[in-house]
Amino acid sequence: MSQQNCNLAVLDSAERNVTSIRTSLCTSSTLQYELYLCMLDSCSQVDQIISINILQDDTCLGVPFPSRKTYIIQAEIILTVFTYAAIISRLISRLWVARKIWWDDWIVIAAAVLMVPNTAIPIYTAYHGFGTHAWNVPAQDQVLIPKLYYAAQIFYTLIQCLAKFSILFIYLRIFPLPNFRLIIKICIGWMSCHTLIFTLGTAIQCLPVQTLWDPSIGHKCIDIHAFAVSGAVLSIFEDLVIMLLPISELKGLPFTIRKRIALCLMFALGSFACITSMIRLKYVKNYYPNIDASWENVDIVIWSDIETYTAIICSCLMCIRPLLKKCFPSLFPPAQNQFVIRNNFNTRNNFAAQNSNWTNSNFDSQASNATLASPGLTHPRGAKTSDKFRSSNSRFQSASLGLGKESWDAGNGIGNEGHFGTRTMREMESQQPQTSNYELVERK
Structure with a gap:
């Protein structure tokens, strides 16, 4: 079927209540849709392109159309x-x-x-x-x-x-x-x-x-x-x-x-x-x-x-x-406003004798227990965390560790699994047992 036949079929469906093809066809999306369907069903792709060219460049040239x-x-x-x-x-x-x-x-x-x-x-x-x-x-x-x-x-x-x-x-x-x-x-x-x-x-x-x-x-x-x-x-x-x-x-x-x-x-x-x-x-x-x-x-x-x-x-x-x-x-207040550890425990360690790669399961276990015993603090089972504690004992203050004044790192997990890591502990020298209060400064 040619474009002319499609045009006639579409205009027949409109009951010929028109005086001009240009006025009726080019301003009606419904009629153009029916014409397009007719071309899809009746024409090859080459003929469709020819028909669209005729529609755009001849029949409906200059008529505005909707665009998004x-x-x-x-x-x-x-x-x-x-x-x-x-x-x-x-x-x-x-x-x-x-x-x-x-x-x-x-x-x-x-x-x-x-x-x-x-x-x-x-x-x-x-x-x-x-x-x-x-x-x-x-x-x-x-x-x-x-x-x-x-x-x-x-x-x-x-x-x-x-x-x-x-x-x-x-x-x-x-x-x-x-x-x-x-x-x-x-x-x-x-x-x-x-x-x-x-x-x-x-x-x-x-x-x-x-x-x-x-x-x-x-x-x-x-x-x-x-x-x-x-x-x-x-x-x-x-x-x-x-x-x-x-x-x-x-x-x-x-x-x-x-x-x-x-x-x-x-x-x-x-x-x-x-x-x-x-x-x-x-x-x-x-x-x-x-x-x-x-x-x-x-x-x-x-x-x-x-x-x-x-x-x-x-x-x-x-x-x-x-x-x-x-x-x-x-916008981000420090973590000490959230978690505070109030537990006291003794540390019995000779820090002076250990220069690097220092671990101490006794202290680590005590720190872990103190952490877990703190009200309002959760520690997921099996999780490994790194906790920064602040000590009230001045002998444990260490600015050189890069954790801030009066802070030192206790990278403890559950039980005896944690450790301090490869850090020099000379600044924490202590030959005698100490008793201190510990505050959890940061958990990550």
Whole structure:
């Protein structure tokens, strides 16, 4: 069927209540949609391009048409600026304060690299017709947009999974309990399978792949709609699991008001990421490929980026506390306001005779017991911590250890497992037993 026949069929469906094809067809999205469907069903891809050229350059030349170009560009720029600001703050915190990059940081760096093409594709295609109806897309860009949209789907899957990997590896690094770490490793295994299955599924959703931008080719495709919906539902489930995982580990710890507020804000942001996944699901459910995709897919693309970029921001906010503490120390009161050890115990050690690699299980055990006996202080079973004590006995004061005036380090764990480490203890010389009060200055 030619374009002329399609025009007649469409105008017949409008009961010919028109005096001008230009007035009726070019100002009615409904009639243009019906014409476009007729061309898809009746014309080859070459004929479709010819028909669209005639529609744009002859029949409807100069008639304004709706476009979401500005919305796409603004949304992508705002999302990208906030996300990269969070990533850069995280890396500054690691390199300037902690002076170490961990696995979760490398994962976020990989996501940041993939964000470049993922952000560039919507902006670039917006200048070539993405955000307008399919019949308003320039004929020369009819193939470009679905090609780049196909690439964007793969980038979305990878960035989404990397964001979740980053949070899971943070959990693996900061939570010491074996049972909880096992759960985290199971979640990492699950996400590995998710990444592999959905990346491959997206890459080979149609064979040959060219079918996605030229449906006239003989092809075999999976149910793309069902595949997209199942991925969205799984993403919501994973967001909920990742958000709720640390609650069991955190609920028993004593926190200040400020830390409780910070945790509430963190979980609120995690909840927002989960809500964005649910909103995206609404648009995915209404998604049908190859029908006015340049217009209908705008909301899916934007909400996909909101979902993934929010998850990245959430993972970064969990890591920038050292930077904030260094830049705004007044916001973070010293730890001695939180935990105080009031236990007295005797130390019977000859510090003068030991110059380096000094360990003393007797003292270490007493320090551990004092720590555990302190009211309001929790010490997770099996956890290893480094505690800085302050002694009321002036003979134990040591500024040269780098811990501050009247402080010294007791890197103790449970029972006899801890040790002072490789430090010279000459400044702590004592030949006689001492009795002192000890205050826990810092736990890390």
